[in-house]
Amino acid sequence: MKEFTDVALNAAKDAGATFADMRIVEERQNRVYVERKSLKLIDETESSGYCVRVLIDGAWGFASNTKLTRDEVAKTAERAAVIAKASAKVPKEIPAVMAPEAKHIDTRVGPCEEDPFAVPNAEKAELLLNCTNAMLSQPNIVMAYGYLQFIKLHRIIANTDGSYLDLTNYFANPMLNCYAVDAGESQSRGFQGGAKQAGFEFIRHIDLEANAAKWAEEALLKCRAEDTPRGIMDLVLDPMHLALTMHESVGHPTELDRILGWEANMAGRSFVKPEMVGNYKYGSDVVNFTANNVLEGGLGSWFYDDDGVELYSFPMVKDGMLVNLGCTRETAPIIGWEKSNGCCRSDGFDKPPINRIPNLYMEPGTDDNLSPDDLIAGVDKGVYIEGMGSFSIDQMRNNFQFGGDMFWMIENGRKTKPLKKVTYQAQTTQFWNSCDAVAGKKWWQPHGVMNCGKGEPMQVMRMTHGASWTRFRNIAVGGAQL
Amino acid sequence: MRTHEEIKQLLEKILAFAKPHTAQIHYSWDNSLATRFGENAITQNMSGESENVRIEIFNGLRKGSMVTNNLDNESMKKMIEIAVKMSKDAPEDPELMEILGQQEYPDTPKSFFDDVIQLTPEQVANDAKVVVEGAKAKGYKASGLFEVSANISAIANTKGLFCIEDSTNVSYSTTVHGPMGSGKGFANHSSYADLDIRKVADMALTNAEMAQNPADIEPEDYTVIFEPAAVAEMLGFLIWNMRARDADEGTTVFAGKLGQKMVSDKVNISVVIDDPEIPPAKFGEDGLPIKALPIFENGVLKNLRYDRFWAKNTGNEPVASIFPLAMKGEEQSVDDLVKKCKKGLLVKNLWYIRYVDRRELLLTGMTRDGVFLVEDGKIVGPVKNLRWNESPIVFLSNIVAMSRPERVDSNAKIPGIMSEGFTFSSKSESL
Numbered sequence: 028m029k030e031f032t033d034v035a036l037n038a039a040k041d042a043g044a045t046f047a048d049m050r051i052v053e054e055r056q057n058r059v060y061v062e063r064k065s066l067k068l069i070d071e072t073e074s075s076g077y078c079v080r081v082l083i084d085g086a087w088g089f090a091s092n093t094k095l096t097r098d099e100v101a102k103t104a105e106r107a108a109v110i111a112k113a114s115a116k117v118p119k120e121i122p123a124v125m126a127p128e129a130k131h132i133d134t135r136v137g138p139c140e141e142d143p144f145a146v147p148n149a150e151k152a153e154l155l156l157n158c159t160n161a162m163l164s165q166p167n168i169v170m171a172y173g174y175l176q177f178i179k180l181h182r183i184i185a186n187t188d189g190s191y192l193d194l195t196n197y198f199a200n201p202m203l204n205c206y207a208v209d210a211g212e213s214q215s216r217g218f219q220g221g222a223k224q225a226g227f228e229f230i231r232h233i234d235l236e237a238n239a240a241k242w243a244e245e246a247l248l249k250c251r252a253e254d255t256p257r258g259i260m261d262l263v264l265d266p267m268h269l270a271l272t273m274h275e276s277v278g279h280p281t282e283l284d285r286i287l288g289w290e291a292n293m294a295g296r297s298f299v300k301p302e303m304v305g306n307y308k309y310g311s312d313v314v315n316f317t318a319n320n321v322l323e324g325g326l327g328s329w330f331y332d333d334d335g336v337e338l339y340s341f342p343m344v345k346d347g348m349l350v351n352l353g354c355t356r357e358t359a360p361i362i363g364w365e366k367s368n369g370c371c372r373s374d375g376f377d378k379p380p381i382n383r384i385p386n387l388y389m390e391p392g393t394d395d396n397l398s399p400d401d402l403i404a405g406v407d408k409g410v411y412i413e414g415m416g417s418f419s420i421d422q423m424r425n426n427f428q429f430g431g432d433m434f435w436m437i438e439n440g441r442k443t444k445p446l447k448k449v450t451y452q453a454q455t456t457q458f459w460n461s462c463d464a465v466a467g468k469k470w471w472q473p474h475g476v477m478n479c480g481k482g483e484p485m486q487v488m489r490m491t492h493g494a495s496w497t498r499f500r501n502i503a504v505g506g507a508q509l
Numbered sequence: 510m511r512t513h514e515e516i517k518q519l520l521e522k523i524l525a526f527a528k529p530h531t532a533q534i535h536y537s538w539d540n541s542l543a544t545r546f547g548e549n550a551i552t553q554n555m556s557g558e559s560e561n562v563r564i565e566i567f568n569g570l571r572k573g574s575m576v577t578n579n580l581d582n583e584s585m586k587k588m589i590e591i592a593v594k595m596s597k598d599a600p601e602d603p604e605l606m607e608i609l610g611q612q613e614y615p616d617t618p619k620s621f622f623d624d625v626i627q628l629t630p631e632q633v634a635n636d637a638k639v640v641v642e643g644a645k646a647k648g649y650k651a652s653g654l655f656e657v658s659a660n661i662s663a664i665a666n667t668k669g670l671f672c673i674e675d676s677t678n679v680s681y682s683t684t685v686h687g688p689m690g691s692g693k694g695f696a697n698h699s700s701y702a703d704l705d706i707r708k709v710a711d712m713a714l715t716n717a718e719m720a721q722n723p724a725d726i727e728p729e730d731y732t733v734i735f736e737p738a739a740v741a742e743m744l745g746f747l748i749w750n751m752r753a754r755d756a757d758e759g760t761t762v763f764a765g766k767l768g769q770k771m772v773s774d775k776v777n778i779s780v781v782i783d784d785p786e787i788p789p790a791k792f793g794e795d796g797l798p799i800k801a802l803p804i805f806e807n808g809v810l811k812n813l814r815y816d817r818f819w820a821k822n823t824g825n826e827p828v829a830s831i832f833p834l835a836m837k838g839e840e841q842s843v844d845d846l847v848k849k850c851k852k853g854l855l856v857k858n859l860w861y862i863r864y865v866d867r868r869e870l871l872l873t874g875m876t877r878d879g880v881f882l883v884e885d886g887k888i889v890g891p892v893k894n895l896r897w898n899e900s901p902i903v904f905l906s907n908i909v910a911m912s913r914p915e916r917v918d919s920n921a922k923i924p925g926i927m928s929e930g931f932t933f934s935s936k937s938e939s940l
Contacts, residue, residue, distance in 0.1 A: 065604035065818075069595060070574035073588075076559070088630075091557035093578050110554045113630035117638045119550040148573075149598045156600065169758040208759035213868035289547035291652040291691070292684040295860075298939065377557040419861040419896075421875045423939030426896055428873050430865060448866050450873070452896065452935050483654040483682075484543055506934045507865045507873055507898035 032185035034097050035079045035104045040187065042108035044081040046125045048186035049104075050333060051077040051095070052376035055179040057144055061155035062172045063163065069148050076376035079104045085122020086114035091377040125356040126367045128336050130189040135330040137196035138323070139226035143177035146227045151175050154230070155203075158239040162205040165243035167250070169213075171205035175230065176222075176477075182333075190335045198222060198326060198489065199229040200477050203239065207246035214249035214447055216242045219267040219414035219432055222475035222489065223324045245433055245445075252445040256436065257505030261409030262451060263402045263498050268431050270474035270492035271415045273389060276455040277309070277316055278490070279481075280424035281343060281351070282370070283358040284382035294481045295422030298455070299349070301362040307349040310459030315390035316344040318353060320369055325386035326475040326489035329372065333380035336369040343387060347460070355382050374486040381482050388473065388493030392465035399466050399496035404440040410449055410504055411435040411442055417450060417507075428452040428507060450507040461502060466495035510540065510558075510626070510659075513673050519580070520665035526582075527566065527589050530596075533608050533666035533795070535563040540626060541658040544633045546683075548650050549641045551634060566592040567608065570601040604818045606795070608666045614798045620788035622700035625677035626659045633657065640683045640694070640710035649717055653683030657701065664796040674791045678919050681709050684878060685717035690891055690940050692716025693858055693878040695738065697918045699788060716857060720879040723891035723940065728933040732853030732909070734846045734883065736925050741917040742859040744778075744836070746872055747901045751804070751831060753813035757823070762870040762902060766810050772905035774808040777837040784835060786916045793829030802828060808905075838911040838924025846910055846927045848886040853927070854895075855881040855888060870900045875937065894940070895933040904928050 032049045039047030053075040060068035078091040081104065088111025092103040155173035162171035178198040185191045204217030218238070223229045264272065279285065280297040288296055299307075320327050320338035331337055334356040343351050354364060355371035373380035403411060414432025421427070434446035453461075473493040480487055511519065520534045538560045545553040563576045566589065573595025575588040637655050644651035657680075663673040681704060682695040694713030698704050735743070756763035763771075780802040782789045789799050794817060803811040812828070820827035847855060854876075862874035875896055882889040904926070912925035 066572075066600055066602040067604075068574070069572065069599050070563075070576060071591065071595075072576035074561075074576075074578045076578065078557075086551065087554055089553065089555040091555070093559060106556065110556060110630045113634040114544075114551040114554040116631070116634040117546060117549075117551045117641050119552075120548075147598060148595055149600060152600050170755070170760060206758070206760045211759075211868075213760040215867070287548065288650060288652065288686070289545075289552050291547060291650070291686060292545075292654060292682060377555075377559060379553050379555055381553075417863050417865045417873060419863045419873045419875065421894060421896075421937045421939040422860055422877055423937075425939045426875065426894075426935060426937035428896060428898075428935075448871075450865055450898075454937075483545055484541070484656060503935075507871065509866075509869055509871050509900060509903070 028183050029191065031095060031097065031100045034100045036185060036187055038101045038104035039079060039081045039108065042081065042105065043083045044108065046082040046187055047080065048184060048335065049077060049079050050376060051183040053181040055144065057177045059148060059151040059155060059175045061152065061159050063159060063170060064156065066152050069152060078376050079107045080379060081107045081111050082123060082125065083108060083111040084115055085119060086111050087123060088114060089379045121361065123357050124360055126359045126365060128188060128356060128367065131331065131335060131337060132191050134193040137224050139197035141227040143199060143227040154236065158203050158235050161236065161239040162243040165240055165247065167207045167209045167247045168205050168243045169208050174202040176200040184331065184333065184335055186335050188335065192331050192335065194330050196224055196329055197226050199225045199227065201230055201233060201235060203235050205243050205246050207250050209247060209250035212250040214246050216246035216249060216432060220474065221270065222326060222477045224326055224328055225324055248445050249447045252447040255446055255449040255505040259501050260504050261406045261498065261500050262502050263399065263406060263409065263411045263437065263496060265413045265496055266472040266494040267414045267474050268412050269389060269494040269497060270476060271418050272429055273387060273492055274384065274476060275418060275420045276424060276427055276458065278384035278387050280455065281353055282382045282384060283352045283354040286352065287358060287361060290481065293483050298423045298425050303349050304352060305350060308347050308460065309344045309349045309456055310347040311462045312347050313392060313465050314344055314347045314459050314462050316387060317390055318343045318351065318385040318387050320385045322386045322491060324473065325491040326477065327386040327491060332369040332371045333373050334367060334371040336367045338369045341368055353382060353385055358382055372488055374488055378486050381486065383488045384479060384490050386491045391468035391471040391495040395467035395469065397464065397467045399470060402464055402466060402496055402498040403437055403442060405464065405498065406437045407439060409437040410446065411437055412449065425454050427455065449504065451502050451504045452506050453502055458499060458502065461499045462497060463500050464498040468495065470495040510538065516661065516663050516673060517671060520663060523562065523564065523585050524665060524667055526586050530593055531567040531608065531667050533565045533664065536663040537561050538661040539658060541656060542628060542630060542633055543654065543656040544637050545654050546637050546641060547652040549645055551637060554630060556630065564588050564592050566596040568596040570603065570605045571596045571599045572602065572605055573599060606817045608668050609670050609796050610668045611670050612672065612796055612798050614672060614791045615782055617782055617791055618785035618788040620676040620699055622677045624701040625657050625679055628657050628701060636706045639706045640685065640713060643710050643714045644685050647714065650686045651683055656680045670796045672792045672796045679704050681706065683709060683713045685713040687717050687721045689722045690717065690720030691878045692720050697916060716879050720891045723893045726882065726892040728895050728935050730930045730932050732850060732927065732929045733931040734843065734850060734853060734855045734925060734927045736843055736857050737915050737917050737923045739856050739859045740926050741921050741923045742862060743901045743904060744923065746862060746870065748831060748834065750870060751814045753815045754819040756813055760868060762868065763810060763813060767813060769810060770808045771810050772805065772808045772902060773908040775908045775911065776805045776808045776905050778805045778834060779803045780831055781833060781835040784922065787833040787835065787919065787922050789833050790830060797827055797829035799829045804831065832920040834920065835922045836914055836924060838914040841912055843912045843925040846912055846925060847883055847888060849910055850883045850886060850927060853883045855883050865898060870902055871898065872900065873898045894937045896935040896937065897932060898934045899932045904931060
């Protein structure tokens with residue numbers, strides 16, 4: 028492929044580019060989708076294409092193409108240059124520059140023990156049909172659906188720094204859910220474990236079939252449960268639930284492009300300011316967040332981001348203090364930072380890379396023996412929430428409201444009865460500062476998120492979060508009712 | 510860009526490669542220019558073109574599919590070979606429907622305009638500049654997206670079906686931030702000639718100016734006046750729940766409601782196929798022709814969306830698509846609604862809407878880019894953003910008055926609505 032990347036980079040340089048890169052992306056996908064007892068989809072997708080990104084006089088141009096010939100590559104680079112010159116008509120106050128990054132020549136392949144594309148589709152379909160059948164055989168279950176998605180992502184990135192990267196990653200994304208109906212109520216329950224950078228071994232490990240009937244029982248349990256309590260009370264949240272809470276209220280607010288106002292038209296901005304780094308108490312002393320783009324199995328562990336930055340791990344919140352932001356080679360210099368921390372990714376060959384949430388997780392508590400039961404034992408009145416449900420947050424990432432997938436009342440230190448339709452509402456830093464206990468590391472679990480939407484036109488990105496069970500004091504519960 | 514005839518020939522060639530198998534080919538082509546700006550400068554500027562083919566091979570009740578953007582002969586033959594193998598290995602699907610033969614498609618308004626595909630990056634940049642210059646003059650910051658796109662879709666199969674359609678879309682959306690509030694402007698058309706950049710820029714700049722220094726307000730039930738964009742955001746969740754099978758199984762708010770009055774008798778929503786402002790796609794599922802269809806008539810639920818299998822199973826007509834949707838309004842403007850409001854909130858936009866409970870269709874979300882207190886028929890001033898928890902069924906049941914409908918996107922023409930008793934539950938300091 029180097030003959031093509033050389034053509035692109037030379038054409039870009041001839042057009043006056045101070046920086047340019049070419050990214051060739053091949054993506055192979057396999058999907059199987061079952062609804063009730065019907066195999067709705069079984070397919071494979073193969074797509075390939077490339078893009079050329081050029082920076083001329085501090086303005087960006089980007090063009091993509093699917094025809095990989097020397098002539099077409101040169102034309103694509105020339106078109107990117109034309110677009111960069113058009114961008115200069117509405118110039119940045121400070122012309123864009125790229126933070127320096129070392130030249131990297133590397134070939135890497137991510138974890139995949141069992142090639143998912145070699146596993147027969149019939150086996151995948153049978154697995155899902157067994158799951159939905161197990162769910163539908165439970166009383167009052169009217170709908171069950173399951174999905175398996177496997178992706179092989181192959182990127183070649185070459186840039187004018189002299190880097191040439193050949194990178195391959197595999198992703199496994201399972202989903203299983205069902206709906207129960209009882210006495211005019213309908214509630215859902217299902218797999219909440221998320222996705223992982225892995226092969227088919229991940230699907231075997233999570234054993235959806237073993238849990239399908241249990242989730243179906245719990246869907247009906249929710250239908251017959253009491254409605255949410257209302258008032259100020261404590262919360263104990265499981266790792267799967269917290270994945271979404273931290274995604275929305277820590278991951279997005281610490282993206283530097285939002286902070287700079289670049290997402291103001293759609294995804295929104297952030298209450299965080301660059302000057303808060305190092306002196307803003309984001310959470311209580313027990314709250315520690317780490318951005319780790321080399322996390323094993325992490326959906327954001329791509330070896331190098333789409334800026335060609337080698338990925339690594341860094342603290343985001345330390346003892347409750349905000350100590351970092353997620354940035355790119357373009358955003359870092361704007362606030363005077365010398366280097367990018369590798370948070371720039373694109374969801375395809377036809378989209379420019381943008382500032383994205385890294386793998387971001389909450390560190391477990393320091394007391395290894397502190398268990399979820401211990402956290403519940405410390406609550407007089409509260410709610411225990413498992414999994415993800417309703418979620419909504421304002422455009423500055425302050426006011427949020429979350430639901431969940433399963434709820435239990437906590438009274439006098441014990442889980443007493445199931446609940447339904449629970450939501451809680453808080454402001455971001457009020458919430459994280461109300462955190463008073465985090466279970467030990469043996470209860471820490473990762474959760475891969477495959478569907479983070481951001482950018483215009485919309486790009487969908489993936490990253491992994493993680494946490495141990497965690498307790499929060501005095502949160503407003505039950506504000507959302509008809 | 511291939512001509513319709515060239516696309517037909519391409520699909521016929523692929524079907525010939527697939528012989529003797531039963532096959533259906535879906536074709537799509539997209540071309541777009543997208544210019545993003547933020548903080549008064551272009552931050553991303555991109556162009557691209559893509560062409561995809563989905564090959565479906567049918568083997569009794571079994572099916573295999575392959576999708577690729579490599580359309581050369583060797584690739585097509587390889588894809589067919591894999592799809593054939595897939596169709597042999599797959600379990601039987603008791604709900605798999607046979608492919609359709611040739612259908613008759615209605616005459617629909619023009620949906621493809623050459624002026625869109627002729628736009629250059631320079632023209633798009635110049636248009637982006639209009640709102641940026643306006644924002645700079647006021648000391649404000651503009652951000653936005655100007656995207657123009659063209660699309661062609663086609664389906665062909667071994668039973669003789671061939672259908673093709675093309676469309677263009679021009680979407681200009683901008684948010685202007687002052688130090689203490691923001692305003693939005695947007696427009697969406699099929700043709701570039703219909704786009705009035707100055708009007709969009711003025712809308713965003715005026716809204717931003719009006720929204721500065723919002724006052725505190727307590728969350729409670731208010732009469733609201735939603736502009737058409739806000740109404741459309743909320744109605745989307747109503748429409749996405751209209752699968753007949755889900756209603757028959759009892760998982761949606763429409764369970765047992767077909768033929769019943771669900772909302773105010775002012776509510777008339779239908780799929781329209783003859784409005785040149787929102788030209789429809791000619792076909793939907795498997796090449797089924799689009800048809801006009803009433804959804805709500807005087808508040809009564811008239812139709813739900815039956816897919817081909819569920820229609821056959823229940824003895825109903827399948828529905829190709831429930832878009833584009835038009836909701837009838839009343840012969841007045843949003844300003845007229847304000848004049849009729851004794852006390853309420855004028856809401857420009859909604860944000861981050863999600864289900865709280867799907868069965869009840871209870872939703873939550875935020876207001877965004879301008880909320881204004883209205884008293885005695887006049888706007889008193891901006892107020893801070895609020896979180897709401899409400900159902901579109903309640904919202905449509907409590908309608909007091911509506912404005913003239915307008916196109917909010919390629920799929921919807923919607924009026925502004927004044928409705929009573931809308932529930933706000935918490936405050937936000939976010940501007």
